[in-house]
Amino acid sequence: MKVKAFAAALAALAVSGAVEAADMGDVETPIRLSLNNWTGQRLSTYIAGGMLAEAGYKVEYVEADLNALYEQIATGEVHAMMEIWTTSDPEDYISVRDAGRVEELGDLGLDARNGVVYPPYVAQMCPGLPNWEALRDCAGIFSEDGNGKRGRYLAYPESWGSPGADRIRALDLPFDVVAAESEAAMIEEFQQAYKDKRPVIATFWAPHWAMSSYALQFVRLPKPEPACYSDPSWGPNPKAAGDCDFARGGVVKASWSGFKERWPAAHEILKNYELSIWDQQPLIGLVDVRGETVQGAARGWLAVNRAKWVPAVEEATGKGRS
Numbered sequence: 001m002k003v004k005a006f007a008a009a010l011a012a013l014a015v016s017g018a019v020e021a022a023d024m025g026d027v028e029t030p031i032r033l034s035l036n037n038w039t040g041q042r043l044s045t046y047i048a049g050g051m052l053a054e055a056g057y058k059v060e061y062v063e064a065d066l067n068a069l070y071e072q073i074a075t076g077e078v079h080a081m082m083e084i085w086t087t088s089d090p091e092d093y094i095s096v097r098d099a100g101r102v103e104e105l106g107d108l109g110l111d112a113r114n115g116v117v118y119p120p121y122v123a124q125m126c127p128g129l130p131n132w133e134a135l136r137d138c139a140g141i142f143s144e145d146g147n148g149k150r151g152r153y154l155a156y157p158e159s160w161g162s163p164g165a166d167r168i169r170a171l172d173l174p175f176d177v178v179a180a181e182s183e184a185a186m187i188e189e190f191q192q193a194y195k196d197k198r199p200v201i202a203t204f205w206a207p208h209w210a211m212s213s214y215a216l217q218f219v220r221l222p223k224p225e226p227a228c229y230s231d232p233s234w235g236p237n238p239k240a241a242g243d244c245d246f247a248r249g250g251v252v253k254a255s256w257s258g259f260k261e262r263w264p265a266a267h268e269i270l271k272n273y274e275l276s277i278w279d280q281q282p283l284i285g286l287v288d289v290r291g292e293t294v295q296g297a298a299r300g301w302l303a304v305n306r307a308k309w310v311p312a313v314e315e316a317t318g319k320g321r322s
Contacts, residue, residue, distance in 0.1 A: 024317065031049075054310070076256045084252050119190070153165070154203070167243070
């Protein structure tokens with residue numbers, strides 16, 4: 001993680017008095033942060049909550065459903081979310097953001113990618129991979145018994161939206177789409193497929209420890225361009241838009257539009273908060289592979305890496321200045 005001021009700069013500001021700390025605001029009202037159903041987001045959230053607690057704020061963690069979450073942030077029922085994957089084109093978020101009902105707090109710092117993935121041994125069963133056209137001829141190997149005409153495609157949980165499923169349909173590939181119940185269910189499917197050396201194909205993302213542990217490969221889909229998403233005549237399927245790969249993009253933070261006014265210093269902390277894949281990905285492995293709790297993994301990271309995040313808290317609150 002990096003912060004937007006280094007120790008030397010902070011010292012200089014403290015001496016000169018050029019920049020004053022933000023007001024703490026309403027420290028008695030808990031700041032409600034959303035918890036969503038993937039491990040990385042929960043880690044990002046507990047780390048952010050730890051920073052706010054260090055500053056002197058009360059924090060509540062709210063189990064949230066993405067189907068309702070963005071409206072809850074817009075109305076102030078939930079105050080902030082730490083991971084919004086713009087690569088997934090979250091229409092509900094974009095709608096409330098563009099209407100000024102939520103504030104985007106900047107990029108979290110993850111180099112994010114969604115895509116269609118398969119285990120490396122599948123390439124021997126489906127000649128032509130990683131090119132997407134190969135899936136037309138070998139879809140049957142992904143069926144339940146391996147001999148059907150249509151394959152089985154594992155998509156994200158329904159509450160995450162349809163990215164991946166929509167690509168498969170837009171490319172008119174012969175697959176039946178099945179939504180996973182959860183991130184854990186997707187990992188279990190990869191594990192069982194590896195054990196049985198059975199073909200599996202799914203939507204998945206990086207950063208995630210499973211990408212390296214299972215050597216998952218991305219299918220090479222048509223290169224994304226803006227016209228792909230709006231013009232059906234663009235791309236290999238003249239009857240559908242979206243017949244291309246996922247756009248590469250960032251993972252952003254967002255808050256209720258009244259957040260800055262109620263908690264000015266907390267607002268500055270969350271805007272400055274960034275977490276790299278090199279920090280997050282090992283923590284995901286601690287939780288999903290080694291069985292550590294998300295809260296424990298986040299607390300451990302915060303304890304070991306104080307030099308990375310404490311300056312952001314001190315800059316916002318004035319703590320630590322002489």
